[in-house]
Amino acid sequence: MVDIEIKRDRIVIRYKGKKWDWMIEPRYWRNAIVWTCVLFVFPLVAYFVSPGLINTMVTANIYAAIAIPLSLMTVGTGRINFGPNFYVGVGGYTAALLSIYCGWGPLTTLPFAVILSVFAAVIFSPLVIVARGLYYVLLTLLLPLVFLEVTFIYTGIFKGDVGLFGVDLLVQFENVKLNFIMAAYISAGIMLLYLLIVNKVLKSRYGLIMATVNDDEEVAHGIGVNINKVKILSFVCAAGMIGVMGWFLAHYFGTFAGITYLPLTFMLKILLVFMVGGRAQVFGCVAGGYFIAFLEMILIRTMGQFQPVAFPIILLILLFVLPSGEGLFGIYRKRHYREYLPTIHVRR
Amino acid sequence: MSELLKVSNVTKRFGGLVAVDNVSFSIREGETVGFIGPNGAGKSTVVNLLSGYLKVDAGEIEMDGTRITKMKPYERTRLGLSRTYQIPRPFPELTALMSVITSVLCGKRRINQSFEDAAVEATQYLEFVGLFSKRNILARDLTFYELRMLELARALATTPRLLLIDEVMAGLNPAEAKRAVDMVVRAKEQFGPTIFWIEHVMAIIVDAAERIIAINYGQMIADGTPDEVINNEAVIEAYLGKGWREYA
Numbered sequence A: 001m002v003d004i005e006i007k008r009d010r011i012v013i014r015y016k017g018k019k020w021d022w023m024i025e026p027r028y029w030r031n032a033i034v035w036t037c038v039l040f041v042f043p044l045v046a047y048f049v050s051p052g053l054i055n056t057m058v059t060a061n062i063y064a065a066i067a068i069p070l071s072l073m074t075v076g077t078g079r080i081n082f083g084p085n086f087y088v089g090v091g092g093y094t095a096a097l098l099s100i101y102c103g104w105g106p107l108t109t110l111p112f113a114v115i116l117s118v119f120a121a122v123i124f125s126p127l128v129i130v131a132r133g134l135y136y137v138l139l140t141l142l143l144p145l146v147f148l149e150v151t152f153i154y155t156g157i158f159k160g161d162v163g164l165f166g167v168d169l170l171v172q173f174e175n176v177k178l179n180f181i182m183a184a185y186i187s188a189g190i191m192l193l194y195l196l197i198v199n200k201v202l203k204s205r206y207g208l209i210m211a212t213v214n215d216d217e218e219v220a221h222g223i224g225v226n227i228n229k230v231k232i233l234s235f236v237c238a239a240g241m242i243g244v245m246g247w248f249l250a251h252y253f254g255t256f257a258g259i260t261y262l263p264l265t266f267m268l269k270i271l272l273v274f275m276v277g278g279r280a281q282v283f284g285c286v287a288g289g290y291f292i293a294f295l296e297m298i299l300i301r302t303m304g305q306f307q308p309v310a311f312p313i314i315l316l317i318l319l320f321v322l323p324s325g326e327g328l329f330g331i332y333r334k335r336h337y338r339e340y341l342p343t344i345h346v347r348r
Numbered sequence B: 001m002s003e004l005l006k007v008s009n010v011t012k013r014f015g016g017l018v019a020v021d022n023v024s025f026s027i028r029e030g031e032t033v034g035f036i037g038p039n040g041a042g043k044s045t046v047v048n049l050l051s052g053y054l055k056v057d058a059g060e061i062e063m064d065g066t067r068i069t070k071m072k073p074y075e076r077t078r079l080g081l082s083r084t085y086q087i088p089r090p091f092p093e094l095t096a097l098m099s100v101i102t103s104v105l106c107g108k109r110r111i112n113q114s115f116e117d118a119a120v121e122a123t124q125y126l127e128f129v130g131l132f133s134k135r136n137i138l139a140r141d142l143t144f145y146e147l148r149m150l151e152l153a154r155a156l157a158t159t160p161r162l163l164l165i166d167e168v169m170a171g172l173n174p175a176e177a178k179r180a181v182d183m184v185v186r187a188k189e190q191f192g193p194t195i196f197w198i199e200h201v202m203a204i205i206v207d208a209a210e211r212i213i214a215i216n217y218g219q220m221i222a223d224g225t226p227d228e229v230i231n232n233e234a235v236i237e238a239y240l241g242k243g244w245r246e247y248a
Helices: A027-048 A052-077 A085-102 A106-124 A133-155 A175-202 A204-214 A217-222 A228-251 A264-277 A282-321 A325-331 B045-050 B074-077 B096-107 B115-129 B146-154 B173-193 B204-210 B228-230 B233-240
Strands: A003-006 A012-014 A018-023 B003-014 B016-026 B034-036 B058-063 B080-082 B161-168 B194-198 B212-214 B219-224
Touching: A018 B115, A027 A175, A052 A175, A052 A204, A052 A228, A085 A106, A085 A133, A085 A228, A085 A264, A085 B161, A106 A228, A133 A264, A133 A282, A133 B045, A175 A204, A175 A228, A175 A282, A204 A217, A204 A228, A204 B096, A204 B115, A204 B212, A217 A228, A217 B074, A228 B058, A228 B161, A264 A282, A264 A325, A282 A325, A325 B146, B003 B045, B016 B034, B016 B058, B016 B194, B016 B212, B016 B219, B034 B045, B034 B204, B045 B080, B045 B161, B045 B194, B080 B146, B096 B115, B096 B146, B115 B146, B115 B173, B146 B173, B173 B194, B173 B204, B204 B228, B212 B228, B212 B233, B219 B228, B219 B233, B228 B233
Parallel strands: B034 B194, B034 B212, B080 B161, B161 B194
Antiparallel strands: A003 A012, A012 A018, B003 B016, B003 B058, B212 B219
């Protein structure tokens, strides 16, 4: 049985000969609590100041919530997946099809969206073992594009050209602005949950093991790491998490079209969030998500038709200027080591 | 002393080249066995076969009575077989402490061990090899000698029964090499693993090993005490060439 022991600064959990420590010191959680409060106050402020900002916040949360599992996948497999939007497509279409054809609500479609995304990831998981480098990039890049073609070929089912309409909405209040606020809280909740889970995993023994796979697979194998298990598990779990965002998109907009999420444009935004925020930095994904979503919104409002040109130019400049591979989060932490885990100081 | 490792008629081919040809030997528990041979003799190939990085084409490898021929490297490590590399291969983005913690976590199974417990155990290995003060330095920022020591700490942290050491002195200056050799000897005294030690420098291995195995062109040419092996005609010929007497 699970044995839980509460100490002054931590909770100790023992289960089947394994032991986990969970820090509960207030100073350990201070930054997290402050930023969570900011996230939850923002929609309320935006409600009175500029309701359009709530939609931008939802977009930012979606970008971040896709980039966070992508970080987990990147660290755990030691490879950058160029087609995370494939799982957005699988989750989104599953939710939309079940909602339209079976009349199911969001809560009923959620487990199926996760299961189908995980199932798709299991089928394609051998890729992380057999392919590396350019081959892995090309194969993962092709998956969403092939799926997009499938939605056009079987247009009777997927409505490839216009998308599926009539999906049950996530929240249905009479006040539309209230719907947006609720969607903002749900998206922020999912994003924060992902942040908590992925950060906890990366800081745990499993995160360290993933980091070794990321650094040198062969040596990791040699010190007792079952690298195939680590790679497949991180690939499949992250894919399931990304699939949930497809479910969210389908039920948030009440429609789902592969043409919006499966092409390169959406995938590039996710990868930019990932790179600008900080490669494989979970907190950087949040910074990157908000930066990209708000930059896009500001440029649309100020530059109008020039936005499609200015947006990539600004991002390209940023990619050159930001610390290599560390992004916005790297600026924040540039005076610290680039270790995957907090430094453990041992007193002699 | 019981037999810890048994290698029977192991062969490895790379295309048309037979890198290891029908090699058989055994290692007893607690021994320090030297493994010598000139460049390209197949020493590192044998280590790669033993640690599971390469698959054998023919033959069997047994460890403590268990056939490990088809086991993956991580399974062999958990069984108690660990190795170091000829050219150090650290985890460049991890600190020295984190690198060793991974070995503690992934090597031999310890009951009721949290991440923090593993960190405490890892510091013991770092202290042993003299890297305690460098525990929070990224591995890529360590010197060559320190990387060698980190490799040794990482290998010891898996609590091996058999430690394969691949040319510990390569790339070190004489003073560092002496310290490295002393460290291996101390590691054996303190942690008690059986050592299978590949080395190029004869003088070192003759002093450190109880038994020496020599190979050339993938074939075993001698197996015996250091005195027997260094006086073996085939071993001298392998190092100096067939007509060495004419120039002696």
